[in-house]
Amino acid sequence: MTIPYVHWIDETVEKLAELKLEKYVLNSGISVSGPIHIGHARTELITPNAIKRGLEKKGFDAVHICILYTQDPLKSKVKRIVGKEFAEKWAGTRLIDVPCPYSCCSNWVEHYLKNFYETVKEFGLEVEFYTTTEIYREHPRMKEAIITCIEKRGELVEILNKFRTKKLPENYIPFMPLCNNCKSIDRTVALSVDIDSYEVEYKCLKCGSTGYSSMREGKLPWRVEWPALWYTFNVTFEPYGKDMAVAGGSMESASIIIREIFGLKEPHHMFMEWVALLVNNKPVEMTSSGGVYFEFTEWTKVSDPRVLKYWYFYMKPNRHLTFEPSLIPKLNDLYDEAEKVYFNIVEEPDEKERQAKCRSFELANDDKPPKEPLLLPSYRFMSTIVQAIGLKLDREKILGILKRTCHIDESTSDERIEAIMERAKQAIYWVSKYAPPQFRINIVEKLDESILSKLTETDRNFFREIAEFIESRKGIKPEVLEQVIYDKARKHYKPHRKGFQKLYLIFLGTKSGPRIAPFLMTLDKSFVIKRLKLLE
RNA sequence: GGGCCCGUAGCUCAGCUAGGUAGAGCACCGGGCUUUUAACCCGGGGGUCGCGGGUUCAAAUCCCGCCGGGCCCGCCA
Secondary structure (H helix, E strand, C coil): CCCCCCCHHHHHHHHHHCCCCCEEEEEEEEECCCCCEHHHHHHHHHHHHHHHHHHHHCCCEEEEEEEEECCCECCHHHHHHHCHHHHHHHCCEEHHHCCCCCCCCCCHHHHHHCCHHHHHHHCCCCCEEEEHHHHHHHCHHHHHHHHHHHHCHHHHHHHHHCCCCCCCCCCCCCCECCCCCCCECCCEEEEEEECCCCEEEEEECCCCCEEEEEHHHCECCHHHHHHHHHHHHCCCEEEECHHHHCCCCHHHHHHHHHHHCCCCCCCEEEECCCEEEEECCEEEECECCCCECCEHHHHHHHCCHHHHHHHHHHCCCCCCEEECHHHHHHHHHHHHHHHHHHCCCCCCCCHHHHHHHHHHHHHHCCCCCCCCCCCCCCHHHHHHHHHHCCCCCCHHHHHHHHHHCCCCCCCCCHHHHHHHHHHHHHHHHHHHHCCCHHHCCCCCCCCCHHHHCCCCHHHHHHHHHHHHHHHHCCCCCHHHHHHHHHHHHHHHCCCCHHHHHHHHHHHHCCCCCCCHHHHHHHCCHHHHHHHHCCCC
């Protein structure tokens, strides 16, 4: 009685496919209240995009839209990312009107979206983005939705009041106007609406002014805005985080509103857990405005997008994930392992596990897995190599080392070389910015008394023999050198590990280090020989 | 006040959607081995599946009630 394995993405696709719709609109949304992080990427970008592709593969017309909330007021909690003064000055202003906090872009939104679209492209995501600012200004369906909400406001208030402790008055106008005077959007009250001129009469509680402003510049309150967007785009599916999942939360009210006010059915939903960041060794949910995040645009600098996609596809959606930059080599290993399982280079005895890895690997590659495995040197080893050559992206040196360590040869394809160089570039960035101390290699520049005084005659003989071996041979394989070092260590020391300790001492000034032979081969041969002879 | 997720070996978790002998990795112990910035191989110990009840020939799995942990909503988004 075994249940056939179905990946959770495929399961969702199957369910949606049963609806047999002419067109599928998969919606997601991100508030541009700060940096867009990799937690957003899980729920709002990567997951719905894979579902879209799944539907397309089955021959359906599907589109993935992502709404960027730029019309929202700035939250005061952004003080954690931009300082108290800035936050207080601009709190309550539409994000689109807030200046760039670092004075490098034309405004807040532009600053936080600066490299965003490019990263989306690098991730191979096919998403249509809309800002709420442009939707309010230009989208005719949104205008219809707003007018409907105002016309049916009695009914709407009744629905909203079911979810409120502080009840809204019967004549409440469900609209947040923009104050022309102080540009606030969260402390204004709509007094009356003129549908023909599409203007709203308002009173601003912040600056005390009254006046008329265009409804194109205001917004609906969130609980109404969400279903209005469903109506605007005819949304059929939407993943959401736990903030929306709650009984009495916005999803529940939005579902009632879309049915009763707009006469449509609510979209299908999918619950996704959030991604936490390890802060002081404790997981904290990522929050852009609260200053806890790992930026989405940062990902492509440290790693291949497929690595993050693979992680998200391999883990179940209700799984709470915890991220830390020091996990990046590990996550790369996870992807590399999946590649090996997929190409039958490594055996995965557990059939379900094998399928989970293979299917997640395919999904991470947008269902177009490579014909041949890349089998890159591990991220960890790449981080050793780049450190040995001073964290410079020196193509010749890197490829030279990889040749010496037998990772590549003349027959290695250009595609693979490029992938290796890409990983080298990422490893440099990672080592410089994120590597914890135990991953850092500092080669001893010059031997001084503090080291020389610790060496014995035995050590000198041991080093000299290794030096002579390296000198006498060309094209040594790492395994061969490893064996030679081991044999000589056993010959000179008891226990032989002492020999290894002395080797690390003269190269790194430490008692331990990376696997010795491949490490020595990352270094310049003449330097290694000189150092072993204690000449430098 | 309400909701969601989680609770299975020391740790991280799989197994629960369709009930059928309790699982993996890490850690630990023993052995092998070359100190490998989380090495590898062989063997071993280790669990009242949070608690209580119910359904059933049979429950980690389904139902009800509790308890514990985390998060969220009841402002705004």
